[in-house]
Amino acid sequence: MRLNKKTAICFHGFLGSGHDFKDLQSSFEIFSLDLKPKPELSEEKFESWESMLSRTQKQLLAFLNKLNFANEIVFFSYSMGSKVLFDILDPLYQSGILQHFEIKPKFVWISTHFGIYQSEDEFQLETNYRKALNHKFLEVLENAKLDQFLKEWNELTLFKEDKPVLTDWSLNQIKCYFQFWNRNQSQSLIPAKLLDKGFFFYVFCGSEDEKYMTQMHRLQNLKNANLIGQVLSGRSHRLIESEDFKFILRTIDYGF
Secondary structure (H helix, E strand, C coil): CCCCCEEEEEECCCCCCHHHHHHHCCCEEEEEECCCCCECCCCCCECCHHHHHHHHHHHHHHHHHHCCCCCCEEEEEECHHHHHHHHHHHHHHHCCCHHHCCCCCEEEEECCCCCCCCCHHHHHHHHHHHHHHHHHHHHHHHHCCHHHHHHHHHCCHHHCCCCCCCCCCCHHHHHHHHHHHCCCCCCCCHHHHHHHCCCEEEEEEECCCHHHHHHHHHHHCCCCCCEEEEEECCCCCCCCCHHHHHHHHHHHHHCC
């Protein structure tokens, strides 16, 4: 590992891969977790969400234990990747590894749903929306090829200002996501806990991504000095283009 580089630990989104963070290479040594569902006995059966979390947590802990505690590390997570990071953050913190670093790790949350709901009705609406979305796309996947699914996925309002996504996920991996992984975002206290413990948060969302921008504003309402939130004008959900990362890196460099 080159000593003049900081370390970026990256969590990609649904349909994505570690390659999505290639634009960080000029500033960071990159360690990307592979969050795609892994086959178990055959291509017809894939690991559960819980199994993927266990695998990811072990890989991350093994990597962190190899680092010099003088290293500066920054966690980058995008969309589904933030859900993964949420679910392993508490055991990661409880392990004590994060507290050993001389420079406190920073967290960069890109297009992240923080699970902050104002009422049980709002929470239930989100749950129902995800159930309907899962059902819709499982029907598409049963009756069409990958290109038809990608066409309909890219046409979602969520991605209206984004370039169409391509993927190396298989049809069965995508089915696994909609059958078992795309649950509602649980109502989590992890972000508030880490902010209170002095970890720095950078939160980015697109101005056309209204649901996720609302989540960012609700997190900002915690009034914590360790949080910087930025809206990228004219952008939607998929903030993983080169220009997006240039903006993100400038923000991090300016810092607190």
